[in-house]
Every structure is written in C-alpha cells, then in structure tokens.
Amino acid sequence: MKKNLLIFTMLAGTLVLTGCASKKDLENCQNENSRLSGEYQRAKETIAANNARIKSLEDQLAQAKASAAALQGSLDRSLNNANSNNINISKLVDQINESNQYIRHLVAVKSKSDSLNMVLTNNLTRSLSREEMKEVDVQVLKGVVYISLADNMLYQSGSYEINDRAEQTLSKIAKIIMDYRNYDVLIEGNTDNVPVNNASDKMKNIRNNWDLSCLRASSVAQYLQTHFGVDPKRLTAGGRGEYNPLVANDTDLGKQRNRRTQIIITPKLDQFMDLIGKAPESSKAKR
Known part of the structure; x- marks a missing residue:
C-alpha cells in the first residue's frame, strides 16, 4: 500500500515538474465533476423517492x-344485533383478520429497515476509537446512515489527497460497507x-469550492x-x-464543522421497494 502511494506521489510530482497535460487534467476533472454531479443528483432524487414511498407506507x-x-x-354491532342484521359475520371476521395481517406486514417491513440501519450504526461506532469519535459523527435519519468526517x-x-491518518478510520468504514453488500454508498x-x-x-x-468538494469526495471513493x-x-x-453548511460560517469553529465529507449508506432501493410492496400471501389470495 505504501509502495503504491510512493509510486503515485512520484508520478504526480513528475506531472507537476513537466507541466504536461495540465490542461487535459483539468478538462478530465471538469468532465468527471459533471458526471459525478449528475450521479449525485440522481442519487438525491432516488433517496427523495424512497422517503416519499416510506411516507406513503406510513x-x-x-x-x-x-x-x-x-x-x-361493525362486528361488535352485528354481534349485538345478530337476529336483525344480515351482515355475514364470518366474512367480516376474515376481513378484519386480513387487515390485521397486512398491518403486521407493514410494521415488520418498516421495523426491519430501521433495525438494519441501527445495527450498522452500532457496529461502526463500536469499531471506532474514542479519539476517532471526536471527529466522526454517525446519525440515522429517515432510514439512512450518515457518517460525517472532518476534513483534517x-x-x-x-x-x-488522502493523508496517512485517514487509513485506519476508512478501513473500519470500508469493513462495514463490505459487510452490508445490499447497501449503496454516496460520498x-x-x-x-x-x-x-x-x-x-x-x-x-x-x-472554486465546487471543484474542491468534488475532488475530495472522489478521492475517498477511489481510496x-x-x-x-x-x-x-x-x-x-x-x-x-x-x-x-451545518452552521453559519461566521466563526472558525463553524467553518471547521462545515468542512466535512459525508459517507451516506442506504439500502439498495430496488430491493427495499420490492420488499415493502409485497403483501402477505394469504392477503393477496383473498383480494
């Protein structure tokens, strides 16, 4: 790993000294920035669609x-007026049971999603040291795990460029990502x-800061x-x-908090949407 880093540094130094292809590098970076911005926007739209689907589910x-x-x-009233009521009590009971079964299904799906994200978060926070936790913030918001890392x-x-200090922390985050293969990652x-x-x-x-933020996110992804x-x-x-920004940029502390990279981990949406769209077998058979 260190050997690869040394080779990469020497190559980078050679490119700087020769001054060759800097314009081409900038164009490549601009193209990559445009592509990544498009992918990021699509990821935002997908997450927004997922949140809307969860709201619809609720x-x-x-x-x-x-x-x-x-x-x-209705059942209670029919039982009290059985002699004069023509309601089919047996059918009504079946409808109630079917409705309750579907409610349990919806609750179970939502609980499963929340539980998976909570387990992922707990595994990550347990693996980080006390010093690392001072510069790493982990939150679960609307079923999505946000890991925020300070730029320094x-x-x-x-x-x-990624520094040597980042390797240990990124290795722990990478292990979580590798363990949860059904999750996508936005940096x-x-x-x-x-x-x-x-x-x-x-x-x-x-x-400008657009270029810098894109290049830093790309560096973490490639690392x-x-x-x-x-x-x-x-x-x-x-x-x-x-x-x-998380806070106003009017103090040094505020600027420090805003200089961050977020690693956002979310279930693959196609599998998650398939799961919440399935009604229980018995319920579908009676419809």
Whole structure:
C-alpha cells in the first residue's frame, strides 16, 4: 500500500515538474465533476423517492388501522344485533383478520429497515476509537446512515489527497460497507465559504469550492476502491461545495464543522421497494 502511494506521489510530482497535460487534467476533472454531479443528483432524487414511498407506507398503515377499527366496530354491532342484521359475520371476521395481517406486514417491513440501519450504526461506532469519535459523527435519519468526517482527518493540508491518518478510520468504514453488500454508498464533499487558495501546485487547477468538494469526495471513493476493494458500482461521489453548511460560517469553529465529507449508506432501493410492496400471501389470495 505504501509502495503504491510512493509510486503515485512520484508520478504526480513528475506531472507537476513537466507541466504536461495540465490542461487535459483539468478538462478530465471538469468532465468527471459533471458526471459525478449528475450521479449525485440522481442519487438525491432516488433517496427523495424512497422517503416519499416510506411516507406513503406510513399513510397506508394509518388508513389500514382506521379500517380495522371500523370493521371491528361493525362486528361488535352485528354481534349485538345478530337476529336483525344480515351482515355475514364470518366474512367480516376474515376481513378484519386480513387487515390485521397486512398491518403486521407493514410494521415488520418498516421495523426491519430501521433495525438494519441501527445495527450498522452500532457496529461502526463500536469499531471506532474514542479519539476517532471526536471527529466522526454517525446519525440515522429517515432510514439512512450518515457518517460525517472532518476534513483534517482525511486530507493533506490544503489538498484533496488522502493523508496517512485517514487509513485506519476508512478501513473500519470500508469493513462495514463490505459487510452490508445490499447497501449503496454516496460520498459527499462539503466545504466552508472561504475561497480556494490555488497558489500551490496541487491546487492551481482548482477553480472554486465546487471543484474542491468534488475532488475530495472522489478521492475517498477511489481510496475505498483501491485500498479496501469496495465495489465501485456501489459508490457515488459528488460535491456540494459551500452550499450545504451545518452552521453559519461566521466563526472558525463553524467553518471547521462545515468542512466535512459525508459517507451516506442506504439500502439498495430496488430491493427495499420490492420488499415493502409485497403483501402477505394469504392477503393477496383473498383480494
């Protein structure tokens, strides 16, 4: 690994010294930035669609509960007026049982999704040291796991290159990603609002915080792929520049919090949507 890093550094140095192909590198970076931004936007839209589907699922659950309560009320009234009521009690009982079964199915699907994300989060936080946890924030929001890492624990100063310190933390995150193969991973770069200082050779082709955030996200994605064997088909890298701050950029502490890279882990949507779309067998047979 260190040998590969040394070779990569020597090659990078050679490119800088010769000054060749810098314009081509910039064009490649711009093209990659455009592609990654498109993939990131599609990932955002997919996650939004998933959240909307979960909201719809919760609405269905509430309606099913209300329907079950109404059916139970009808059953109670029919039992009290059995001699004068022509309702088929047996059929009504079947409808109530069917409704209750579907409610249990919806609750089980939602609980399974929440439980999987909670287990993933617990496994990750247990594997991180106390020092690492000071610079790593792990949250589960709407069924999605967000791992936020401070920029100074990932990148070399004033650069988008991964530093040696990041290897241990990224190795633990990579293990979680490898263990949960049915999950997709979005890597999202974020910066503060301070303009990029492109005086150094490493930063001279970076125009603004958009470029920097995209390159940093791409560096993490490639590091997970090349160092830990994460399937690149599961990875999406994109940057949000300075436009997704956690707090105001009016203090040094605020800027530090906003300079971060998020690793967002979510179940593969096609499998998750297939699961929540399936009604119990007995329920489908009676419909």
